[in-house]
Amino acid sequence: MPLPKRLMVLLALPALLVAAGAAWVLHQRMHAPAAQLTLYGNIDLRQVQLAFDAVGRISSLPVREGEQVRKGQVVARLDDTRLRDALRRARATLDARSNVLAALRSGTRPQEVAQARAALHAAQAAWSHAQATWRRQRSLVESGFLPRQNLDDATEALRAAQAGRERAGQALSLALQGPRKQDIAAAAAEVDADRAALALAQRQLDDATLRSPDDAVVENRILEVGDMASPQTPVLTLALRDPLWVRAYVPEPELGRIAPGMHAEVYSDSFPGQAFAAWIGFISPSAEFTPRQVQTTQLRTQLVYRTRVYVCDASGRLRLGMPVTVQVPLHDNPAGAASDACR
Helix, strand or coil, rough: CCCHHHHHHHHHHHHHHHHHHHHHHHHEEEEECCCCEEEEEEEEEEEEECCCCCCCEECCCCCCCCCCCCCCCCEECCCHHHHHHHHHHHHHHHHHHHHHHHCCCCCCCCCHHHHHHHHHHHHHHHHHHHHHHHHHHHHHHHHCCHHHHHHHHHHHHHHHHHHHHHHHHHHHHHHHCCCHHHHHHHHHHHHHHHHHHHHHHHHHCCCCCCEEEEEEEEEECCCCCCCCEECCCCCCEEEEEEEEEEEEEHHHHHHHHHCCEEEEEECCCCEEEEEEEEEEEEEEEEEEEEECCCCCCCCCCEEEEEEEEEECCCCCCCCCCCCEEEEECCCCCCCCCCCCCCC
């Protein structure tokens, strides 16, 4: 027997209420803000092209590709035989010029002053003897006992003695005054020039050794032992692992939901289920089109903002170019809360 229409409505009412509730819940979930923002990108890092600041033949390459190196570690050397010879020559020249300057600054030695005085006394004695001889010769010539030639010879001898006395006096004066200030200044300038030449030779010798600028991984050996190196030709390519970051792109509608310093987590398909601690480090001030290599759920023609997400990877498992997923929690994650999650 068919049920009355009123009874059918009463029986269907609970089902309608359940359906309406489910529809409302679904609507709320679809329009509720997401609990996290998902970004896609690739691992990025800084690379350094190491080259010698000199020209020479490579004599040593003690590191291999894939090897981890420390800051200041020697990674390559040039043949430095000529550079060491140039350094020894510059050091010897500096020593010689320094001794000359020291002698000038110390002045005349007491023995040299005493020698100059003795020479002056000898010159004065010779002058006195020549003067007495001239007087005797003049008296004898005037008395007619000697020819005129004897007096002329005595006169020349007296003049020579007078010149010798003056010369000895000037020599003593120079010995007492010491070197001129101009000579000392010139010698000091030569020492400064030699000191700069020595520093340059030392610098050129140091440049024959190539050191790592930071903790890194040897990515590529471009040259080998025996090759000629120059400042224009890199020897090694180093990958600096600190800092390590994800190059990701944020769609314009999501830009207002993230800020630098927010905590994030990075996931890689190579390590399923493992989260790498990270934080938002940089958001580009200018928009650009989504690069082709970035896979997102949005249209590729949508404008995005390049974002740098710094990631912690002390064990060195993340590699350059590796595709990763970035999860940024949007609740209880203020800006600046994780400015350096690796510490």
